[in-house]
Structure formats: C-alpha cells, structure tokens
Amino acid sequence: MSNNARRNKKKEVLETKPQPKSKFLQTETTPEGEIVQPNLPKFEAKTNSQKKALAALRSGASVVFMIGSAGSGKSMLASYEAASSLKQKKVDKIYLARPNVATGKTIGMLPGTLEEKLEPFFAQTIEHLRKFMGSGFTNYCLRTKTIEMKAIEYLRGTSFENCIVILEESQNFTADDLEMVLTRIGNNCRLILTGDTRQNDLKGNSGLAKTLKLLEDMIELAPDYLDDEDMKELDDNVAIIEFKPEDVVRSGITKSFVKIYYNN
Numbered sequence: 001m002s003n004n005a006r007r008n009k010k011k012e013v014l015e016t017k018p019q020p021k022s023k024f025l026q027t028e029t030t031p032e033g034e035i036v037q038p039n040l041p042k043f044e045a046k047t048n049s050q051k052k053a054l055a056a057l058r059s060g061a062s063v064v065f066m067i068g069s070a071g072s073g074k075s076m077l078a079s080y081e082a083a084s085s086l087k088q089k090k091v092d093k094i095y096l097a098r099p100n101v102a103t104g105k106t107i108g109m110l111p112g113t114l115e116e117k118l119e120p121f122f123a124q125t126i127e128h129l130r131k132f133m134g135s136g137f138t139n140y141c142l143r144t145k146t147i148e149m150k151a152i153e154y155l156r157g158t159s160f161e162n163c164i165v166i167l168e169e170s171q172n173f174t175a176d177d178l179e180m181v182l183t184r185i186g187n188n189c190r191l192i193l194t195g196d197t198r199q200n201d202l203k204g205n206s207g208l209a210k211t212l213k214l215l216e217d218m219i220e221l222a223p224d225y226l227d228d229e230d231m232k233e234l235d236d237n238v239a240i241i242e243f244k245p246e247d248v249v250r251s252g253i254t255k256s257f258v259k260i261y262y263n264n
Contacts, residue, residue, distance in 0.1 A: 043080040043132075049247040050077060056239035057081040063182070063191045065170075065212065068243030069258050071250030074194040075168060079128035081192060082164045086146070087133070091188065093163040094129075094141070096122045097150045097181070099172035118149040125168055156180055160189040170195035175207035182211070198262070212240065 045051040050073055056064050057077065066074040082094045098121055119126075129147065130138045141147040150158075152173070167173070167181065170193040185191060193208070200206040215238060222231060245262050248255035 043077070046073070046249050047243075047247045049241060049243045050249075053077050053241045053243075056241055057192070059239065060190075061239040062185060062189070062237035063239070064193070065208075065238075065240040066192070066194045066243065067208070067212070067240065068196055069245050069248050069262070070196060070199070071254040071258060072243035072247040073249050074243060075125055076128050078166045078168075078192040078194055079125055080132055082166055083129055083132035085164055085190075086141075091163050091190075092146070094147045095150055095160065095163055095165040096125055096147065096168070097152055097155065097165060098122070098168040098170075099152055099177065118151060122149050122168070125166060152177055152181075155184060158184050159186040160184050160191075161186040162188045163190075165189065165191045167191060167193045168195075169199075171197050171200045171206045171208045172202055173207040174202065174204070175210045178207040178211050215240070 043054070045054050049068075053064070053066050053074075054077065058081075066077060068074070082091075085091045086094060126138065126142075126147075133141070138147065165181075165184075170178070172195075173181070181191070195208050197206055197209045197212075200209075215234070218226060218231075218234060226234075245255065245259045248258050
C-alpha cells in the first residue's frame, strides 16, 4: 500500500471514530423525533442528608452549601451533580477551586505549571469525576479546559457563566475570599460549596462560618436593605445541608473516629 493510501485510510478511520466529547454528550432521537436523554451517572443516596443534598442540587439552587462531617460524601455529591449537568448539556464547563491552605506543615513550593501545582489539591474531586465520566473523557476535559482548576487568587474579575463551580474545603476560605466568589455568579452558574467548619486550617476566623452566620441572620432579621425580591432570591437559590457524624459513609472506622472528635 502506498503512503498516500495509508494516509487516506487513517483519515477515514479518524473521521468515522466518535470523538470523546461528542460520544459522551451525544443524545439520541426516537423515530418520532423525541429526544432520548443520554445515560446519566448513577448515585444512590445512602443517608437522609445525602437525599436532602440531592434534592437541593436537583432543585437548581444557585448556591448549595454542603457542610459537616468528613467522609459523608459531600465531594462525591458535588462531582455527581457537575458530571450530570455537563452530560445533559446544562452547563458548558466545570470549575474547581479551593483555598491553597496546607494542613499542618507545608512541603514547600511545588514544581511545574499552575495546573500541575494545583492538581494535588483537586486529586480527590478529579477521581470522583472519573468515576462518573470515565478517565478518558475526564482527561480530555482537563486538556481542553472544559474542566478547569482555578487558584482562588486569580478569580477576582471573573464572571462565571454557564458553568458549575465546585468549591472544596470552603472552611479555609477567608471572609474576603467567599465574598469575592459569591459575587462572581453570572447567568446559568451554580456554586457548590463543601466544607467542615471544625476543620479550619486558617490562622484567623473561617469565612465559611461567617457567611453561614450572615445568611442565618438575614433569614431571621430580614433587614430593611433587603427588599422582597432579595429575600425571594435567597429563599429560592440558597440551600444549606448539614452532614453529621451519623452520615459518614466512608467506612465504619472513619465514622467511629469522627464521632470521637465531634464529641470531645
């Protein structure tokens, strides 16, 4: 076979082979023209708190706080919702952001590009996304920045549009950090925040704890500077789900240790 023939043959194979993104996101139609939804990721809620979180996520709330015990599935739920939304074409992009705060002593500066420096911080979330979307497609999304890791210090000035933003370890955001992020919400944007106020690694107060207290006060006091439309926006678009030690699903021994630390 000549070189030209080999090149033409290879081109034919590439053109007929489904590309990762189109294969993952494709929809089908019945003979009557009705759209058939693509297969969606599976997630079976194991606790009442997970059921409440799923309901809040599916309600379309713009901001969902999932707060509480380690090992209760908060990151898994956030990844599930992001993967499902991307697969159904409800969003064009997934952003991953979290504070660059170390637990205990730091190992120092990491080598590599910005993405390579951020990758260790998002390893767990990316693994969850791989469970729901497959390794090949997840890697493709990372290469094409359909899934993009963002350093918190570079978010100012950003307007989030047509996306889901997962904010992990949000107890380590300062109050200024969270104010900045919560004022970036644009059209068709949803923020999912996970965190545990008991695991604050900041030297000062947790911005998450302050934000939750502010929201609690707004609902209780209904200050004059918030009109009826503002209160309706908060009521319709903010959900707070608390996970307790009894909700731990990681393992039996994790649940035991969480209960010990929460009660002492």
